[in-house]
Amino acid sequence: MKLLPLFRIIKKTDKHNFHTEFHVPITSFVLLLFGGFVAGSFGALLGLGGGALLIPFLVIVFDIPMHQAIATSIIAVIATSSAGAAMNLERRTVHIRLGMLLEIATVTGAILGGITANYLSSDILVKLFSGLLFLIAIVMIFRARRHNGQEPVYTDGSLPGTFYDDADKKIVRYTVKKIPAAMLISIVAGNVSGLLGVGGGIFKVPAMHILSGIPMKAAAATSNFMIGVTASASAFIYFAHGHLNPFIASTAALGVLAGSMTGVHISRRIQSKALAWIFAIVLLGISIQLFLR
Amino acid sequence: MPDSAYISNDAKHKTEHWTSRVLLISVWISASFMIAGSLIGEIFPSTIVVFYENPTLGNLAMRILSGSFDPVTLMFAGLVFLMLTPIFRVITAVTGFSAERDWRFVIVAIVVLVLLVGEIVYSVLIRN
Numbered sequence: 001m002k003l004l005p006l007f008r009i010i011k012k013t014d015k016h017n018f019h020t021e022f023h024v025p026i027t028s029f030v031l032l033l034f035g036g037f038v039a040g041s042f043g044a045l046l047g048l049g050g051g052a053l054l055i056p057f058l059v060i061v062f063d064i065p066m067h068q069a070i071a072t073s074i075i076a077v078i079a080t081s082s083a084g085a086a087m088n089l090e091r092r093t094v095h096i097r098l099g100m101l102l103e104i105a106t107v108t109g110a111i112l113g114g115i116t117a118n119y120l121s122s123d124i125l126v127k128l129f130s131g132l133l134f135l136i137a138i139v140m141i142f143r144a145r146r147h148n149g150q151e152p153v154y155t156d157g158s159l160p161g162t163f164y165d166d167a168d169k170k171i172v173r174y175t176v177k178k179i180p181a182a183m184l185i186s187i188v189a190g191n192v193s194g195l196l197g198v199g200g201g202i203f204k205v206p207a208m209h210i211l212s213g214i215p216m217k218a219a220a221a222t223s224n225f226m227i228g229v230t231a232s233a234s235a236f237i238y239f240a241h242g243h244l245n246p247f248i249a250s251t252a253a254l255g256v257l258a259g260s261m262t263g264v265h266i267s268r269r270i271q272s273k274a275l276a277w278i279f280a281i282v283l284l285g286i287s288i289q290l291f292l293r
Numbered sequence: 294m295p296d297s298a299y300i301s302n303d304a305k306h307k308t309e310h311w312t313s314r315v316l317l318i319s320v321w322i323s324a325s326f327m328i329a330g331s332l333i334g335e336i337f338p339s340t341i342v343v344f345y346e347n348p349t350l351g352n353l354a355m356r357i358l359s360g361s362f363d364p365v366t367l368m369f370a371g372l373v374f375l376m377l378t379p380i381f382r383v384i385t386a387v388t389g390f391s392a393e394r395d396w397r398f399v400i401v402a403i404v405v406l407v408l409l410v411g412e413i414v415y416s417v418l419i420r421n
Contacts, residue, residue, distance in 0.1 A: 026335070029331075029335065075372060075375060075376070078375050078376060078378060078379060079320070079375060081379070082316045082319065082320045082375070082378045082379070082382075083316075083317075083320055085312075085313070085316055085382075086313045086314075086316040086317040086320065087313075089309045089310070089312055089313035089316070090309070090310065090313050092306065092309065094309065096308060096309055096312065096386070097395075097398055097401075100383075100386060100398060100401050100402050100405060101398075101401055103383075103405045104401065104404050104405055104408070107405055107408045107409060107412075108408060111408065111411075111412050111415075114412075228378065228379040228382070229379040229380075229382075229383060229405065229409065231379070232376055232377075232378075232379040232380060232409060233408065233409060233412050234412075235376045236376060236412055236413050236415075236416035237412065237415070237416050237419070239372075239373075239376070239416065240416035240417070240419050241419070244369075244372065246330070246365050246368035246369050246372060247331075247334070247368065249368075249372055250327040250330060250331055250368040250371055250372055251327075251331060253324075253327060253371075253372070253375060254324060254327055254328065254331065257320060257324055
């Protein structure tokens with residue numbers, strides 16, 4: 001069911017649909033911008049690409065085909081990552097070396113995911129997407145309750161990192177453990193990213209935080225840094241298959257850019273514990289929304 | 294882990310700084326294209342020329358070089374520039390790690406770059 005028309009045709013000048021004159025109604029334009037803004041804000045706050053929010057929004061509100069929604073989401077993921085990472089890098093919360101290392105796995109997975117997605121129907125992708133979100137939401141709620149937001153920081157690993165935590169007013173020092181395990185999960189994260197248009201932070205953030213012992217803020221910032229490259233790995237495949245609608249993608253991307261910059265600023269004043277809870281609750285809400293559709 | 298390990302790690306932040314700069318500049322360039330395309334399309338809808346299918350990267354470059362700044366071309370230019378942004382930042386990382394003589398991570402960044410370029414070549418091939 002389409003809630004709002006995305007385009008209004010003004011004049012068709014030939015039967016092949018070249019030179020069709022139309023425009024995006026201002027309500028749809030503003031709503032797309034707003035949807036992108038919300039997705040970008042949460043994406044930056046939680047180390048996600050925003051796709052988990054943007055795809056249901058595009059599919060439910062505008063009835064956009066799943067492949068186009070995924071392609072738009074991939075653009076949004078790149079926008080979130082680029083804007084957020086630019087600020088997080090200066091703030092030194094990104095572990096750039098760990099990010100680059102894990103990108104080998106995520107990019108490989110994303111290319112395979114992007115190729116696979118184009119052989120699957122829109123209905124199958126929607127079912128996979130809703131199932132994925134439901135599963136992740138449940139896992140995250142159990143994890144958030146069990147760990148109660150505590151930071152399992154290790155100092156006997158490799159690739160030492162450090163950053164200043166604005167919320168806790170202290171310098172946090174940590175090292176990275178279990179890199180091979182994190183790489184395996186990153187392949188899955190990349191594959192899901194390429195297949196379903198999410199950033200893959202839903203896998204990488206918990207993996208880096210719980211498995212590798214990276215503080216939540218550094219894990220979210222490093223994940224946010226990585227998802228741009230992961231999304232770029234499948235973006236050109238969707239573009240080549242013609243799934244990228246410039247009107248939808250550019251409007252949503254502009255909203256996402258503004259939202260992700262806002263989200264990064266807000267994240268400075270939010271505790272890690274609150275961040276973990278928001279992560280779980282937002283995912284549960286989206287998964288229920290998609291199941292009810 | 295001794296304090297010196299964290300300090301030496303802390304000192305290696307030029308790569309982070311330049312990567313941040315590249316990301317910001319690329320984002321603003323792509324956003325400028327998209328804003329221009331969206332505004333022109335909203336204000337002057339008669340200027341919109343709809344592509345029958347997504348243009349190839351070559352077609353898009355040709356349209357821009359020939360001065361064809363219709364809204365759809367501008368939006369696509371912004372989107373493609375945004376899609377290339379992560380690749381620019383990997384190139385910056387290769388350069389930054391090289392300057393730091395961190396050869397292990399130069400190789401890591403080059404592997405990522407090769408994978409990304411390979412994906413673009415693949416997408417060009419499936420389009421043709």
